[in-house]
Amino acid sequence: MIGRLNHVAIAVPDLAAAAAVYRQTLGASVSEPAEQPEHGVVTVFVELPNTKIELLGALGEGSPIAAFLERNAAGGIHHLCYEVADIEAARAQLVSQGARVLGDGSPKIGAHGKRVLFLHPKDFCGTLVELEEA
């Protein structure tokens, strides 16, 4: 069912510093920051030859990554995003296997303008998993 690893998301306390680490220390190609007010984050993409690293900074008071950053002051890997061809079919298969879809269980529009679901970390090796319809 799952296809490509679309991205690895890393939540960071200081987005400019994190972008500098990837641009200067690791020598990668790094995008400009983009505010995503409807998602409560600012994103910077690190473009690798085969996938992307999404650096996430908190935006606003109710940012969904605020609690994570309280627990992980230096930052840390927040989620993995896998691509699926049909998100409704993926959801049906997951639910039939007993996996828990977060929120109300229906796909939302994610930060890339595509339909996404998030899956419960306890069902996936302690890893928050995002599925994105490719």
Add this chain to the structure above:
Amino acid sequence: MIGRLNHVAIAVPDLAAAAAVYRQTLGASVSEPAEQPEHGVVTVFVELPNTKIELLGALGEGSPIAAFLERNAAGGIHHLCYEVADIEAARAQLVSQGARVLGDGSPKIGAHGKRVLFLHPKDFCGTLVELEEA
């Protein structure tokens, strides 16, 4: 400097259960487990079209992932591995930028038989980073 994302490593308390999650629930192509006694782990690879997920189970008493699994009972993402063309050149650039290489600072032979270095999580957004000479 960094090239492809070679793999995402997820440390898990029950490797057979984790392999079943990726094979059955997520429908991915999953390898048989391979014991790596010199590294204190058992590995299972999830083959995605563009990269790999490395599921890591502890092997033996002094496994290097034992402490991580004590802190993360359900498992969790242990490290990211980026490919570099020349690991000595990468090391020199990193050290010149003030980044800390773990251990004695010299490349070791990693689980894929290639030369690797591990970098201090505090210098890389709270993420343990492995560099592997491609």
